[in-house]
Amino acid sequence: xxxxxxxxxxxxxxxxxxxxxxxxxxxxxxxxxxxxxxxxxxxxxxxxxxxxxxxxxxxxxxxxxxxxxxxxxxxxxxxxxxxxxxxxxxxxxxxxxxxxxxxxxxxxxxxxxxxxxxxxxxxxxxxxxxxxxxxxxxxxxxxxxxxxxxxxxxxxxxxxxxxxxxxxxxxxxxxxxxxxxxxxxxxxxxxxxxxxxxxxxxxxxxxxxxxxxxxxxxxxxxxxxxxxxxxxxxxxxxxxxxxxxxxxxxxxxxxxxxxxxxxxxxxxxxxxxxxxxxxxxxxxxxxxxxxxxxxxxxxxxxxxxxxxxxxxxxxxxxxxxxxxxxxxxxxxxxxxxxxxxxxxxxxxxxxxxxxxxxxxxxxxxxxxxxxxxxxxxxxxxxxxxxxxx
Numbered sequence: 001x002x003x004x005x006x007x008x009x010x011x012x013x014x015x016x017x018x019x020x021x022x023x024x025x026x027x028x029x030x031x032x033x034x035x036x037x038x039x040x041x042x043x044x045x046x047x048x049x050x051x052x053x054x055x056x057x058x059x060x061x062x063x064x065x066x067x068x069x070x071x072x073x074x075x076x077x078x079x080x081x082x083x084x085x086x087x088x089x090x091x092x093x094x095x096x097x098x099x100x101x102x103x104x105x106x107x108x109x110x111x112x113x114x115x116x117x118x119x120x121x122x123x124x125x126x127x128x129x130x131x132x133x134x135x136x137x138x139x140x141x142x143x144x145x146x147x148x149x150x151x152x153x154x155x156x157x158x159x160x161x162x163x164x165x166x167x168x169x170x171x172x173x174x175x176x177x178x179x180x181x182x183x184x185x186x187x188x189x190x191x192x193x194x195x196x197x198x199x200x201x202x203x204x205x206x207x208x209x210x211x212x213x214x215x216x217x218x219x220x221x222x223x224x225x226x227x228x229x230x231x232x233x234x235x236x237x238x239x240x241x242x243x244x245x246x247x248x249x250x251x252x253x254x255x256x257x258x259x260x261x262x263x264x265x266x267x268x269x270x271x272x273x274x275x276x277x278x279x280x281x282x283x284x285x286x287x288x289x290x291x292x293x294x295x296x297x298x299x300x301x302x303x304x305x306x307x308x309x310x311x312x313x314x315x316x317x318x319x320x321x322x323x324x325x326x327x328x329x330x331x332x333x334x335x336x337x338x339x340x341x342x343x344x345x346x347x348x349x350x351x352x353x354x355x356x357x358x359x360x361x362x363x364x365x366x367x368x369x370x371x372x373x374x375x376x377x378x379x380x381x382x383x384x385x386x387x388x389x
Contacts, residue, residue, distance in 0.1 A: 029296050030057030030079070030313035031334075032266060035064070037320040039337045043070040046317070049339050050076070053347050059265065059313045061120065063103040072110035079115040079313075080104075082141070087119055087130055090137035097144040104150065113154055116141055117265070121161040121201065123180050131183050134158060135190060142194055155196040158187070159265040162202050162244065165251060170230040171237065171304065174247030175254055188252060191260045197311075200248050201266035204240040205279060205288075205328075212278045215240075221284060222291030235303035241267060241292070246304040261308065267292070268315035270328035271342050280328045286343035289314070289334065293345060 033046070040046075047070050050058070056076050060067060063080040071078070080103065082090060089095045104113055118138045122130045138156050145151040162168075164184070166177040176184050191198055204220035218225035220240045227238040237243040241264075248262045269288035273280025292312070299309040319333035319342065335341055 028299070028309075029055070029293070030059055030077075030311075031055050032059045032061075032313055032316040033067070034061055034316050034318070034320050034323075036323045037318065037337065038322055040318060040320075041337055041339065043067050045339070047071055047074075049335070050317075057313070059117070065103075065107070068107040068111045068113070072107070075112065077112045077114045079117055080113055081117040081120065082137070084119045084122055084125075084127075084130055087122070087133040087137045090118065090140050091133055093140050093143060096137070096140035097147060100141070100144045100148055100150070104145075104154065105148065108150065108153065115155045115157060115196075116145075117157060117159055117199070119158045121159060123183055124161050124163040124177075131180075134183065135186055138187075138190060142190075151194075156194060157191070157196045157199050159199040159201055162200060162206075165247060168244060168247035170228075170232060171235075171243045171246035172230050172232040172250050174250035176251045181255065185255055188255055188257045188260060192257055197261045197263040198248070198252060199263055199265035200245075201315075202241060202244045202264055203267060203269075204244070205269050207240060208279045209277055217279065217284070221287045222295065223287065230303075233304065237303060239295075242300075242302040242310070245310065246302045249302075249304060261311070263311040263313075265313050266315040267312060268332045270331045271319075271333075272331040273328035274326050277326055277328050280331070282343055286345060289343075289345045293347070 031050070041049075043066050046067075051074075057079075058067075058071075058076055059079040059081075061081050062083065068078065068080075082099065086099075090099065104116075107113060118141055119130065119134055122134045138158060142151065142156040145154050145156065164176055164180055165174060167173055167175045188198070190196075208215045208217060208220045216225055217223075219227070219238075222239045222241075225238060227236050228243070229236050235246075237246075245262055245264065252258075252260055252262070269285040270277070270280040271282040271285040292314070296310065296312060301308045302310065314334070316332045316334070318335055318337055319331050321330055323329040331342075333342055334345065334347075341347075
């Protein structure tokens with residue numbers, strides 16, 4: 001009995017140590033680092049903040065050389081971007097190659113650039129020229145990466161607004177707008193050929209704001225609710241985001257593809273909004289993100305893709321005071337520019353804002369140090385227990 005009790009304690013300790021070990025590496029999510037503001041901190045202080053949160057994936061809306069240099073010699077992965085206003089230029093193979101030579105090659109040996117986002121929410125913006133330029137620009141950028149020997153390190157994709165769907169419920173009936181299919185179909189072929197993900201910006205907040213009388217707040221906030229059942233697949237959905245993801249998969253499948261992964265390039269909830277922006281509140285933002293991070297920690301898949309953990313870039317790191325549009329657009333940040341949380345979402349960070357500026361330790365070193373510490377602690381307890389017998 002004594003030996004059994006000892007083994008039980010040892011197993012329990014190991015499980016506890018394993019849990020602590022996993023927590024020390026944070027959650028597997030990315031974050032959007034927008035900079036449309038006049039009060040943001042230095043990039044080195046941002047790096048310290050993100051290090052304290054163990055965030056290892058960042059999505060930019062440009063290819064800011066100062067950010068890329070600051071994060072050199074770290075394990076942080078970057079998705080950089082080419083703006084919508086540069087799509088026509090990127091159709092030219094020489095200009096695309098020059099862009100790679102100027103914005104990727106100088107940094108990639110020390111900074112992990114893993115993806116280039118060519119345009120943001122191009123389809124659905126009513127600019128027909130950008131529709132026409134999108135795929136040729138993506139192809140030119142990809143071919144430039146091939147020519148420069150970087151296509152195995154860097155993927156090429158583009159982020160879409162959820163407005164490209166004509167139907168999203170039930171999820172199995174997801175479909176793209178008919179007038180956009182002529183542009184989306186060849187894009188899907190490109191994704192399948194290059195093995196790059198289909199990116200979608202999905203905001204349950206917009207659905208609730210648009211129809212609060214018929215859209216359940218608990219459903220969009222991942223709170224307990226009866227959920228909804230897809231009558232075709234009989235799959236039950238307990239939150240809107242997962243239903244939105246599966247609707248995109250269904251729309252892609254309707255165009256003949258089952259070989260493309262869907263990733264969320266933006267999702268979030270504003271902590272403040274104008275009087276007519278129903279649901280934009282600090283409380284709802286806290287609930288949305290807290291529950292979202294719990295789902296990410298569980299490595300959940302959607303009902304239709306249960307074996308594929310959802311892959312999400314949260315929007316956004318900071319409130320951005322110069323963003324145009326309604327007040328909500330300025331208040332999607334998880335943090336104020338001084339580094340203090342807008343609300344508590346359970347991400348562990350030192351009190352009082354930023355860590356002091358410091359050399360950023362690579363995640364591989366953190367992994368090794370923590371693992372050694374936990375193993376030594378386990379061995380110590382093992383020896384102490386043995387001495388009792």
